[in-house]
Amino acid sequence: MRRLGLFALTLVVLVGLGLPAAQAVRTTGYADWEPLAGASNDYTTSMELPVAGFPAAAVASDSRSGSVGVQSGSSVFFGPGTPVGAKYGSSLNRPYLNLRPKADNATAPSTTTYTFATPTPPTGWAFVLGDIDADAVTISAKDASGAPVTAAELGFAGGFNLCDFGTPRPAGCSASVGDVPTWDAGTRTLTGNPGATDTFGATGWFEPTVALSTLTLSFTRRSGFPVYQTWFAAVARTISGTVTDLGLPVPCPVTGVTVRLVGPNGEDLGTTTPDATGAYSFGQRATQPGYVVSIEPPATCIALSARTQTVSTAAADATADFLVRAIIPQPVSGKVTAGGTPLAGVTVTLHSVGGPKSTTTAADGSYLFDNNPANEDYFVTIDVPDGYTGTDQLPNFDIVATPITGQDFALTADPNVSGKVTGGGSGLGGVTVTLTPTAGPPLTTVTAGDGTYRFDRVPAGTYDITIDTPAGFTPAASRNDVTVNTQDVPDQDFALVRPGALGGTVHLGTPTGEVRGGVTITVDGPGGPRTLTTDADGNYFLDGLAAGTYEIRIAVPDGFDGVGGVVRTVTITAQGEIRSGQDFVIAAETTTTPTPTPEPEPEPTEPGGGVLPDTGSPVSRPLLLLGFGLLGAGLAAVGISRRRPTRA
Template sequence: MLAAAMAVLLAGSAVAATAATTTGFAQWGPLTGSTNDYATTMQLPALGFPEATVASDSRADVALPSGATNWFGASTPPGQRYGSSRDQAYLNLRPRADNASSPSTTTYTFDRPTPQGWTVVLGDVDADQVRVSATRADGTAATTADLGFRSAFNLCDTTPRPSSVCSDTGRPKDVPTWDPATATLRGNDAAVDSDGATGWFEPTTSLRTLTFTFTRRAGLPILQTWFAVTKQDVSGTVAVTTGTCSLASATVSLVDASGAVVATRSVDASGTYAFDGVAASDGYRVALSGVPATCLVTSPSSRAIDLRAGDAVTDFSVRQAVPVPITGEVRAVSGPLEGVTVTLTPVAGGPSRTATTDVAGRYVFEDNADAADYTIAVTAPSGYLSAPDRTATVPAGATTPVTDQDFVLQALPTVSGVVEGPDGPVAGVTVELTGGGSTYRAVTAADGTYALPRVPAGGYVLAVPNPPAGYQTPATSPVTVGTADVPDQDVVLTRVAATGSVAGTVTLDGRPLPGAVVTVGPGGAAGATVTTDAEGTFGLGALTPGTYRVTVAAPAGTSGGAARSVTITVAGEDLTGQDFAFVTDPATSDPVVPVPDDPSDPAADPTPDDDGGSAPDDGAVLPDSGGPSLALPLLGLALTTAGAVAVVAARPRRG
């Protein structure tokens, strides 16, 4: 008796265990696409964690490095919880174009809402910035607090250091700054290239989408992106406390916070079950089903578990039902309905009893008198239509259960459709249906589909209030809901008028020229100006389709850098490589003005040569010098040479 009492007391309890937490890093699918149109998938290796589809309009050089030469170490803030990322692949991103007006947008769309217990780490945030945004499970925008920023650190502050990014001891090793008002992680104020600047996040709520908007401030920046997850184990025992109950068909299901069954395990011959490597989050439940009709679950058939503090041990108890049991299931077309109230009333009179369906939609009433009729009624949950009552009869002398007293409830209509853009389905978009004082929301899946189930009859307005970057907000459309499903409520998104950009480098004598003024004007008219940075680079974005003239104000004493015309089409090109090269003009000396001869000077009338030419007298001398007349031209040559040397010495130094 004592043993049985202890079994009943302990069964059904959920106990946190102290086993070691395990971790895992993201597994990436093949990287496909090209400049401004990349795609891949990301899967964290934990039971219950959904796969994400990844779409990015980053420029070229998106990559999935192996992590062999760049990582965050075990002693860094995220490393202390998730371990070192050495030899773990990560995603390298770029801006859409290398100027401050052309950020890239990279969105992760999860198959279903995420659990907690995971991190995203953003590295190499120095001469750039990244804004983080997300969508919650219900389709609303996540708050800054939901994003779960933890801290900024430098990944070079570890031993051993990553060889590819921390080997140059002369480069700065700084940390980025988090601005909660704008949800932006920003590099150093000087926007100089540095090593190891990193920030990390642990989202505090379930997310459907996660987006990074990455903007260049200077140079040729890269955004490094790691994902990791913590994992715990779930286990337990199903105990038979009274009578005989076969557990051959019994199963235990792991149910996430959204109600999705993420895994199911059979109960083994000893009555045990286990789920290994579950994402370390709260919001999970384990639910027992498949118990024979002759048996009753005496513990709660479904129990909540919290894996944030460690492993969970959750036990169940069953016993043989007192004859004669009446059993059945409550289902919808979509599957079993858990938590539905069922009422049993004797037709001949007497008190009514209630039971609640388990995760398999099953209910049981035991200890029913034989030779009697009973009315069974179900209370339809919200979003479902009521079903007719049933009558069950327990024959005289019966010992076997009365089974198959089932109900199939009809759900209220579902409004569904597809959200598409010019290039096909658009994932991760929140669709809203508003009317009758209620708003229903859904997030589009990877194929652009959405479904808003169990909508009461009435008039509604369908909208996409917050389209993705690059798309216009579409007009709303009316929807009328009656008694049948309302499919094909498609939404077509149109792109915002495409804009392009112009970027390049200005040099003087082969070296970067900072501070040069670049003008970009439509059709040669006066336009916007931008100044080159310390590396001589410039960029101007948000340029609508058209022809533009790009000019650079030439520094004094230079030549080159001819103006040019560029054309941006409706595709919105990013025109890089618009470079201008100036050279310093060669220096020139002042011209030598000849002095005319003085006719009164005797030396001006030389004695004719024998051949009719003129020759100086052998004894001719310069006035007041006594020197030979040849000294004058020699002196002039010397002065001219000295002047040329002085001019060359005064010329500016070439780069």
């Protein structure tokens, strides 16, 4: 993929469809990223959207290095005319993440997993993969319970080319290319053009129909040196309402009512108070069902309608209205707690001669009944929630002329079972953990980004704990016969071993020269020697390697010499490193042509073949100088005599 078109983007876009009609404003936002941390084949980061209610994600990737990291979005983006831009706005100047395959061959895809802090909204969000031409991406995910998500639930929405839609367009879109990838639901793989030809802007996008706890992208090189990008974005809807005072028997100050919002997964999203008209708003929130809005009236007031309402922003803005009034004597009140922690939403019933009446506890665990006449034999009961034990009925009492307070229930939560899943010493997010009792259905959960997991309020009994071992790790034994009594059961850990890998390229002449296929490479270490052959691109790669030291040796082909050594040594630890870049250089043998020795010339001979005799001795240098001097003087004298004048 070209530098600007290395666009295997993965856009996870959260759909919330607008605000109330009166505001006529739609808010969108693209994710922010922490800088990429770690090193080649062991990167981490985190992603967080600016839309309240959508969970942040911890990201782990075994991508190789080289042009990876958070990018600015100034030159690669979704224009407003693209299907994605038309729905969620342009991503111009919003950051995205660049990643690559694990190694530059067809058998070493990189695995990148997004582990969400809580499950995502189950509707109205999407992810998009772009510039899929000379590569392919296989997609997998887990739902809120840790079960695998089907291809249909991933929600393939179609393909398009980034460059085929109006302006502005990313740099490099000088012409519409028209290359579009294809989706295979059977393998959950988005694949580029049949020829694996490097083009620009081939894109496919998805809108999941279930909540996800993890999203995993397996990116495979088919040819060239691909890079792919990932975006997240969101659109939000409003949660608001009105608190109305009936004004009887005296006014209730609505500005003193606390309104609380809790997310679908139990996360506290904050509180607000109504204005003087009773109106309140929690602003823009991610689109999903299951938000819980509750009110806590001031001490002098009571809620006439339900104190708690469940609302959804999945299809429209959400509204939750409440009625309050001043308390009419005599009130009966109390709290429901477990280990000192308030329990919200517990059904409480007041029994009297006039018949029972029920309410539910607020976020602070409190409840209140008013307008109770003086009488005997009142009593209060609760429906003890699953996962808790304790008294469900308090002693009888009489109402005379004062409020009845302190009708409290203190429950005990069943124990928690918890632990951590690590791989090569680091926590592994997105791993499904199953807790199976000797009788009854199993329970499942998914590890958080740091590898921790917890089963809350587990009934007493004996359990087996197993995990779904992630790809690339050696399976771990299950933890059997774990006994749960009355105390928490921590430290149920799984330490996985990640096999390592090594690889490199054979070049001709120089480390950046042409590549050489068909060269034999021998790797010797734990498990014995293994023989590899470089592919057409000169590459070799070997994975599944146990911890230890390995010797890599090239068999230099006939007619070549090894340059810079023919043996390399690497060490792999329990971290499962990928020792790429173990390159070799070979060069054609050089041949030297010998310089011929000249034949000696024969000495002159007399007729008959004899050697001429030496006819004199050598003349010494001083005599030669004397002779040349006399000769020069004579010539000078002759010249002078010729210049004398002739006598008359």
